[in-house]
Amino acid sequence: MSLSDALPTFLAEARGLLEAMETALGVLDGNPNDTGAINSLFRAAHTIKGSAGLFGLDHIVDFTHEMESVLDRVRDGALSLNSSRIELMLLCRDHIDRLLEVVEIGSEPDEALLTQGEELTARLRQDLPASAASPSDPIHWAPVTGDDPVRNLGSDPTEGDTLWHLSLRFGRDVLRHGMDPLSFIHYLNTLGEVRQVYTVTDALPPAEEMDPESCYLGFEIRLHSEADKQCIEDVFDFVREESQIRILPPGAHFPQFLALMQAVPEDNHRLGEILVGCGAITERELEHMLDAQARQKSDASPTSAPRLGEALVQEERIQPELVGAALRRQQEVRRRQAQESRLLRVRADKLDSLIDLVGELVIAGAGLQAQVQGQGDTALHESAQEIARLVDGIRDGAMNLRLVEIGETFSRFGRVVRDVSRETGKDIALRIEGAETELDKTVVERLADPLTHLVRNAIDHGIESPEIRQARSKPSQGQLHLGARHEAGSVVIEIMDDGGGLDRERILAKAKERGLLPSDAEPDDAEVWNLIFEPGFSTAQSVSNLSGRGVGMDVVKQAIDALRGGIEIESSPGQGSTFRIRLPLSLAIIDGFRVSVSGNEYVVPLDMVLECMEMPRDLTEGETPHLNLRGDVLPLLPLGAFFGLPKASVTRRNIVVVQWGGRSAGLLVDELQGQLQAVIKPLGPLFKGLPGISGSTILGSGEVALVLDVPGLLERVVSVDSASYLQ
Amino acid sequence: MECRLIQQDRRGSFVLEGELTIHHALDMKQALLSVLAQSESIEISLAGVTEMDTAGAQLLLMIKRAAEEQGVALRLKDHTSAVRTVVETMQLAGTLGDPMLIPGEAADGDHP
Structure with missing residues (x-):
């Protein structure tokens, strides 16, 4: 297990983000002030940094961090994206791509790559203020200039305003899924400074019952950070579903902690001690909270305890602007979820095996058709028709999935x-x-x-x-x-x-x-x-x-x-x-037109068939491979002669007029057998170079028919034509 | 890289070496628990631990707790920087209770 299970997802996602980055840079190249593109650029860098942090890919985190810093200044309007910066960003994007490749093969970046990274970092730092450019202090890189309308609302900008409280209870399976809670704590250090960690070991069972691959630990963390809540929440994207992640904003007071107490598995007194232990609340506040809770319990049954929002409103601690912002964020999250549920990631091989099956279904359906036609049972015939129609629909739908x-x-x-x-x-x-x-x-x-x-x-x-x-x-x-x-x-x-x-x-x-x-x-x-x-x-x-x-x-x-x-x-x-x-249009299944020449079956892709006609009686084969078709000269190709087949005695032969790329010709065949769905099977390597044949298919009767390579045949007709013309 | 617990002598000295991580957690749980029966006083040197993760930290917590329950004096010593980083990040030094000695030459720079 050298790669954790989630790593391929990370790589795929990061590649997608790099593509988004490139698209955004393309847009910005034409219009440097496109805020949508700037934002998507920033988001891409930020998300890559975040996810890379979870996997402990420090070199990617460090590098994208610098990139993000510059982009942050662009977003603030402090820098403009001129063409040299776009150029630099493109180089950075490529660098990340190479770093990802290194991760994918499970090795470490080599000397050359590291040097390149340093050079790019140095170029990025030219765009950062001196204080932020100091490599020894990557934490305080984003100087907050001026008043932030949301974060500083209504209170003094003291440190209490940037001290978050995080209460984390990881799911039992996070370790098995290849994620280590330690990396999350390390990563939080890039968003700010982890001031206090209290590791909650209460869930650890007695030694005999403990499954050493399960995660039993929880953490109460005091984080000093200028980041916004979304940013901090995003850190836990990969584990959110299975874990309990609670984030209390700076300045949280006892209603929030009260709610926290109700939510975590440890009992109130225990959590209270923990919170006091990590400095989130004081002893006095704890007593107060426990009192309040006791009162609540006697007032009403535990199930009807006020919800967090109600408690907040009751305490009159909530600011309407914050409610608005929270609502907006919730809506955004919901929208994103809705969008995610509209799209589904499916492994390509699953799709391929579905298409294979549909191919078999088409062949089996054709077999059924052939047998039903031999019997006089009308009801059976109708049912078979209905099935054929549905198979058609399934085929089209399955092929569409691949588009x-x-x-x-x-x-x-x-x-x-x-x-x-x-x-x-x-x-x-x-x-x-x-x-x-x-x-x-x-x-x-x-x-x-x-x-x-x-x-x-x-x-x-x-x-x-x-x-x-x-x-x-x-x-x-x-x-x-x-x-x-x-x-x-x-x-x-x-x-x-x-x-x-x-x-x-x-x-x-x-x-x-x-x-x-x-x-x-x-x-x-x-x-x-x-x-x-x-x-x-x-x-x-x-x-x-x-x-x-x-x-x-x-x-x-x-x-x-x-x-x-x-x-x-x-x-x-x-x-x-x-x-x-x-x-x-498609490679695997086509609508075909079946013809026979000297007892052999051939399939012409129906898209290329223009019309069919009986061979005029006055046309004699051989010397004059041409036909006057409504005034136009139509070159003819006798298929039997072309494939070197013995001549069959047929009373009346037929001509299939085919067209491809603006050229047309008539194929001289014995019998027309009608339409069919052909599942194209490649020919073995031995027959790959056969002129005029592009594949094979299996008919309903179980016989094999060859699929004609119409473009190739047309080319032959024309080249034979011009060769004779030149002579 | 494997993870092994090696008996040093008959007086309850062990050395733990390799990657104390999720990959070896199942084996290491048994190995660690089995040493508790050997002596009233056990010393495990962590000098050979090259890597440790949350699963490893849980194992140390488990063995400390199990030792306490069985009345065995268990001491962990020679924490390598890999171990110290985890213990410091999770602030588990107090819970584990063993003094961690930081070698002079490695005292700086191995904890972010």
């Missing part, structure tokens, strides 16, 4: 654009569209790398330097556009820049030099652009540390092919280029 918005991936590029444009000395604005477009989580994850590469390429090679842009009478700020949208069963992602565009001549020359094209070839633009996806192909005249090494574009293409997608390029000289990625 995530692509925006999160997009917003990551804000950072990439910022960093890369700084490195290259360019001024680039990033525009994002369609961030709410949903895609399968796996697809989004696997898209991140190719997208990064395309974005970097666009910045590095696409968009020109400000001087060249001005010379070409373009605005000196370059535009990079990232967009996503749904389009007929697929998702289209565009990376568009307004740079110089691809250099047709240079690509052609290079391709001929490398022997990719015959020297007299005059291919059209689309073919030229596709050449850049050839392995090792780069036309960049200068190799920068970003791109231009000829490694990458082929990898981009491979990654997108692996997702059963396609990429196309549009480019015009001087105007810029557009990289358009098309991806299928």
Whole structure:
């Protein structure tokens, strides 16, 4: 048990907060006075610090502490977030990220990381007043300037106003859950100064009955701190549910302690002694309280003892402003809880196994359908139809669970654009569209790398330097556009820049030099652009540390092919280029259209089927693989011949017209078998490279059908076409 | 890192070493309780304790209390800085009742 159970949760949460931090910094880069973003930045740093403290990750606490101090001054308006500070904050964010990585692998930060942390800390301290910057005294870092409207209300700012009383009774299981009450006390020291601790050992059972892995200790703590109640409460976030945490604000008097006495497990006299022991109350006050309680008991039954609020009002100790603040906070907490209950964190593998099961259900459903159709039982038929409809719904619902918005991936590029444009000395604005477009989580994850590469390429090679842009009478700020949208069963992602565009001549020359094209070839633009996806192909005249090494574009293409997608390029000289990625909506289960060729079953993804028709009688196969479809030339691909199948004797053959990425072709097949739901199973590694096949599926009859790779087939039709054209 | 309780001699001297933490709490409870039967007067040196947490502190509280109930004089000595930090944080020195000696060279800097 090297990692406590809660640590993965902490890491996941911290990563989420770092992302929030980055988003906030992105916003602030454009609008440095956005208070919402400043607050979320501060909250993120603060929460990371708090949680890290619980796990005793002192290096993270120390570091985020400095960051928080600076942000606190920003929040107060004492500092402004200029671009150098934003830059610094981004570096700090990265540093925390690396510290988290170190925690994740369970080791300690190495020398280089520590040095980096010190450098960043030194830079952060430049923004702090001298007194707060002293490293030996991290406690009094936040000088309270002026009157605090809430904390100092109505009383003298003496120390009594900052002395909190904390009454902690930890749950039996906190130790088992990997949390140590000691860390909480240590952490309280970062919020202020723990003046007194009284460890309550009364709950410790006799030795024989004691379970040494349970926690029996409680603590009464006097804490001197300027922090607000929320801050102190947040410390106990991870144990709040199982433990009894009571926090009495500074200046609490006997009604509060009275309530405390009623709430803790120890009897009144015992707790009284404890409270006297740690200096929270005096002997006289204790007597007074015990008296008051005795009176209360004789007045009424114990169950109807006044509640804390009532007691406070009776004692006229409560200030209306405080009530208001408390109410607001309660509402906030309730809202947060409501929000939490709307969202559910589910492990990805649970979801995957659900989807697997749904896949099996779809196959079994298809089997049922096939059998029912053979029988003449109408009622059975209807029931089977109803089940099929429900399975449909379940399938869609299950697939939807895996969908995530692509925006999160997009917003990551804000950072990439910022960093890369700084490195290259360019001024680039990033525009994002369609961030709410949903895609399968796996697809989004696997898209991140190719997208990064395309974005970097666009910045590095696409968009020109400000001087060249001005010379070409373009605005000196370059535009990079990232967009996503749904389009007929697929998702289209565009990376568009307004740079110089691809250099047709240079690509052609290079391709001929490398022997990719015959020297007299005059291919059209689309073919030229596709050449850049050839392995090792780069036309960049200068190799920068970003791109231009000829490694990458082929990898981009491979990654997108692996997702059963396609990429196309549009480019015009001087105007810029557009990289358009098309991806299928889902990977696991699709609506398919079943056809048979020479007794073999094939499935075409239904999204790509335009129409079906009988093969015209006058069309003879072989020499003329074309069809005149309402005036347009439609290239035909005889599937049987393509897969090398023996010819079957069929009276009338059929044509399935398929479309993908703006191109269409007709597949020549024997029989049309109708629609089905296909659960796509990957082919084994042996068959991975098969042209024209992207996977397999199991039919209701238990037979295996191959899923056709329509984009791949279309490419073949077109390339065969142009090859014959060239000859 | 393990946690062990080693008998030094037949007169009731023991040395505790390793991590006195939740990971070894079950074993250490038995080990600690078993020494009480050995002698009327027992001394446990904590000189080898490298790490201690709340579970460890509870064990020390338990053994002290059990010793008292059984009329055994139990003394804890040679508190390492790991032990002292916990005892001081929880302010348990009085409850445990054994004098804690702070070595001269380590007297500063090991408690925040």
